[in-house]
Amino acid sequence: MVTGPNGAGKSSLLRIVAGLITATSGRVQLAGLDPDTRPAEQMHYLGHEDALKGALSVAENLTFWRTVLGTPGLAVAEALDEVGLGGLGRLPAAVLSAGQRRRLAIARLLVSRRPVWLLDEPTTALDASAQARFAALGRAHLETGGLILAATHAPLDFGAKARELRLGATA
């Protein structure tokens, strides 16, 4: 868990780890990943934006990410059930509410199996029960040997082994 006030650099830290931006100083060292594969291909990066196309249906969006991200995990329908969007697969993603869009973005983590999850404010717009459900998904991921780096303001219960990194405000 990465916490800290707005502007402390939580998102920047996540983007640096994801390889989206380069750090001005210091370096990122990732132990335990497969050295033969690009680090970015072993991570999920869930940013502020949901990376959905409104003109495509819910299932089409998810199927696209399942193919493009590779290492298939759950089937599309199962993942939608898991995040509480079961039966909505044929709707265009444009009609979803903000919370439902977030759930669909989270479903992306499930359709492709990757050890490292980088989550930037993952629970924005989620209701209380969806937050609890998401925390359970996170705990399940940790139990299977995965790693989560989450920048968040909301209290997320990722189990007893969760550690907190508190970033100070920019003075």
Next chain:
Amino acid sequence: MMAAFLALVRRDLALAMRAGGGAGLGVVFFLSVVAVVPFAVGPDLVLLARIGPAILWIGAMLASLIGLERLFAADVEDGSLDALTGALLPLELVAAAKGLAYWIATGLPLVVAAPFLALMLNLDPAAIGALVATLLVGTPAVTALGLIGAAFAGAFRRGGLLIAVLVLPLAIPVLIFAVSATGAAVTGPVPFGTPFRVLIGLALFALVLGPVAAAAALRAARG
């Protein structure tokens, strides 16, 4: 990797074909440009036949660039591009896949429409054949070079102006050799093959350079 490449091409094609996708925009622009020229030039059929290939090529080139502004900008804004860095594709192939889908949705209709528009400009069959061949080879080159401008436009807000400024100079050689190849097919003095082979060379160069440069631009702008 191939599956991911094709999935990205399919997604971009689906987005282009659906409402608001703008697949028809280029061909409608092409049609408008070519349709108004005879009114401006006047009913001089000999003159039209002489300047016809140039007009068709200018129309096709501008029509190929018209939708490029949103090509990467849309993916940057909705976070898709960030998520795509984790895809099984290097950024160069992401750019190439998007370029291919863009060409199928925008460039290919131009090639198909060109013979019909050429009739309006009084081109003879040999010139029409040469024109279609040059468009088939040249529009992918223009699109590939356009990727560079599109990448900058995606990186900077309101970067549409950049596309014209950055891409048109790069695309000028393509225009020169495409139009001269079409002219050569009709009047000579050099055979059609000579400028056409240069055009093919330019196209191959652009197809390699475009995606690589676009990926570099996207990376540079992000960091």
